[in-house]
Amino acid sequence: MLCFDFIDVSVAIDTITSTQFIKDPETLSSKSGNFTLGFFCPENSTNRYVGIWWQPHFTVVWVLNRDQPLKDSSGIVKISDDGNLVLLEGTTGRTTWESFEHPQNIMLPNMKVKSNKITGEKVNSTSWKTLFDPSIGSFTTSVERLLIPEVFIWNETRPYWRTGPWNGKFFTGLPYMKTHYLSGIRVTEDGEGTVSFFEITMDTVGLIMYYLTPEGICEQKKWDEKKKEWKVTWNSHETECDIYGVCGIFASCNSRIHQYVAV
Template identity: 40%
Template sequence: MISVAIVVLLSSCFYSDFGTATATDTITSSQFIRDPESIISSGSKFKLGFFSPDGNFTNRYIGIWYNKGGSANKTVVWVANRNKPLIDSSGIFTISEDGNLVVLNGKKQVHWSSNVSSLANNSNTRAQLLDSGNLVLHDNISQVSIWDSFQEPTDTFYSEMKVSTDLRTGKKVQLTSWRSLSNPSIGSFSAGLDSFTIPEVFIWINGTRPYWRSGPWNGRYFIGIPDMNSVYLDGFNLGEDHQKGTRYLTFAFADNDVFFALTPQGNLEERAWVDGKAHLKIYFFYPTNDCDVYGKCGAFGSCNSQKIPICSCLLGFEPKNAEDWNRGNWSGG
């Protein structure tokens, strides 16, 4: 952990809930949870259950959160029905007849499904919440994993998870921001690994437009992140799964209470539990200033966050559109 970093107490993204937790870490067709019940991973690190972001029970979601910070607060790392909330407290989280995990309302209408095809019946599957924070759907006969929440992340990247890119199709396992602090539906920003010859981490706006990049991976760290060489040495690992045709990024720090979250404003924040694991702090965030924003000053423009205005043209060039430039829109170069 970096002692010289700017440290900010994290006061947002905590949500109130007073549901009861069962002793099990498993969901089956006969062992399901109703709002406001929850389950806890075997080592008590994570909890899964129903929550409301604004605490007023208007919208209800199934999520996973750290089992820390006090019983009335939660730091949500994954949301199932993020785009289709329940509108009351009649929700159920269970295994359906086709063997998939489902979120149902009081009328048994599906608000979310793990959506795995070719499952025989519900007696052959069970879901388990692991101490890694991963929710895994198992086939009871083969004992193999057939779906897990790490493959469909929300806004949080934590230890043992892999963000990846399929080198053949370009399909990504990536983070997607919440729309706002009170609305976990998919927001404007996403973050993941780009499939260039030399990999980089990108934050995108609306899925395609670059907003920030880490700089290329040099075999040990991303060269565009200041101090990563000394800070994260041996923490991150970039690898390839040749059988699946994917390239992936994962991390493991000595302090396993470190994680990264993509905010609704497009910042990728490093967060960690401190003070006896009762509070969260933000240690780093990217982009760190306006000049870190991809293409802020456009082609042949130079950015200096210490100057006003921050953008200027390189020697021998002038603004492409002087009116836009004077209004502070420098992206045209």
Template identity: 30%
Template sequence: MAVFQFNLIFSTLFYSVIFLKISVGVDTLFPNQTIVVGQTLISRSQIFELGFFSGTRYLGIWYKSTPDVIVWVANRENPITNTRKVFLTIAENGTLAITSGGRIIWSAELFEPASNPVLQLLDNGNLNRKSPSEESFIWQSFDYPTDTWLPGMKMAYDTDSGRHKYITSWRNPNDPSPGYFTLRIENLGLPEMVIWRGKTKRFRTGKWNGLYFSGGPPFPNSVFKPDVVIKEEMMISMSEIFDSSVLVRLTLETSGTLRRYTMSARRDKWNPVYANPLDPCDEYGKCGPNGICRIDKPVICECLRGFAPKFQKDWDRQDWSGGCARIKPLNCENGDGFLEVKGVKHPDMLQ
């Protein structure tokens, strides 16, 4: 089946090249047209640009005014090693592929054939493939995010379709291949957003309380105005409405820090707005079980009342991961009860 699909794609692209047209639309690629190294698509309002970058090794989308900020990479797992005859093309049946030296480097999933589809780069940064007579997209880059969450793009936890959409950091600032960190929606108990390093949690927003995440500022606010879909007590998706007058992005950096940026009024630089984790106390499990982190203290970790370090020698070396243990067994009949603790996230009780 895989061999048949490859032959079908290759045959389609071969005949596309025979009828190759040299001109490329400003924001649209028509059937049998190609983009080669040095050519780009530019969105209608000159916000985004698509083309080859990093010495022609990758096809990506970037901000036209700040081309060093790449927001999407098509072939992040398959860099182009042979830079001879590199091009992106869309065939009459909708096949979208990057080829190099006659070999297919990357192709978009083709779930069903389409009649004379076009490829268009929108002002929100979404690259979409659709038939001229249809409003809905046959394929879109927003369904395959890389390290950047853009307004109009959905983070999704869709159990019905079995497809989850999340962002993954680059490997390093010069290598867009999938890195060590991911940002996902998690629906264990109440929903929350979690940054993972492999299978280890690095940061959590705190549980969703019906209005916002308990570990962050209330929203909508002047910085973040999300659209949240809840179904059967599960967060299905979260997105942000695109507004061309205010350009923003949320990037999961190679360090595992999630950082939000806003573009300056002159659209010549990016201003950082906030970051998560905010400080060492914002990192997941910094002080271990039954510990509490206070960033204003010389030693930031301490035990809750009635608890003591589980491994004192580790605590003396500022390794707090082992957490705290009860000093004496709990005895509710002798006055033990609940203690209010303010300014903290609800504990992560589920494994």
């Protein structure tokens, strides 16, 4: 559960500028009404965060100050003169965060995890520390082995799960990708060394998101418009054999008989 504060507005506002800003507990809504930017506090916490959430189900999809929570309701979000999104704390004018380019524990359509094989620069997805603590957790999603790309989940610095190589149509380690659900998956290279993994919007499928749990499990969720809820359609750890290297380098894992076989 999360606690949210709202104000009533007669006209939906979907824009902030250098002279028009929002302050706690005001909110900013997208034109569709599906996404809201505002201040919230997690359950059993007095910390205040700025986040974007999926309005129909109050699902937080991005947090601005995940490692720098505010201790009171004095926060102000505005656009600086140089175009950055900034969070000011109280009357001190202290900038606690600037701009955002990276996905966090949730990837929505067109959000990208990517790596550059020339510069080594990466844009990763990172889990929350706990279910109610949005600070950076132990698990990270990244694109690796860029000549034949794979997506990995890392537990700190250790591989925890992987998709298998991309063959141009799907990841070979994920047979479920052959179903209609994931026809929107894309792995692309921009010609300058950057390889990206992302999902495109599919009108025939509906809204799909990928959620990296604090335990390092990737869940694919589909929005059920009739029931107004998220439905888990797949997760990365369906058996114990899905954990990377769980049986060691000289054994193979058989999920059907739940045992490890030496090779």
